[in-house]
Amino acid sequence: MENYKTNPQLFDEYSELLKALAHPVRLCIAKGLLDAGSSNVSNMQNCLDMPQSTISQHVSKLKSAGIIKGERNGLEIIYSVSNDKVKDIIKALF
Structure with a gap:
């Protein structure tokens, strides 16, 4: 519970990341890039x-x-x- 009080910016940062990942296509792109390591738009x-x-x-x-x-x-x-935080989020989701 200490993080709530000592680092409110952390919640802002995670909230913005989650907003960007909230669309199914963007989540799919991020998951696919994480799985493949890298890709260009044509492969996507x-x-x-x-x-x-x-x-x-x-x-x-x-x-x-x-x-x-x-x-x-x-x-x-x-x-x-x-973004390492996004890597952790995607790993937790899948």
């Missing part, structure tokens, strides 16, 4: 069977929330989960 598109633009919008939300990062590799961007 094949797995999710959704338009690239839809996946890109969700990837953008995850990036803005600090959940994933992208690294350029030639013409493509390879995404991976970069």
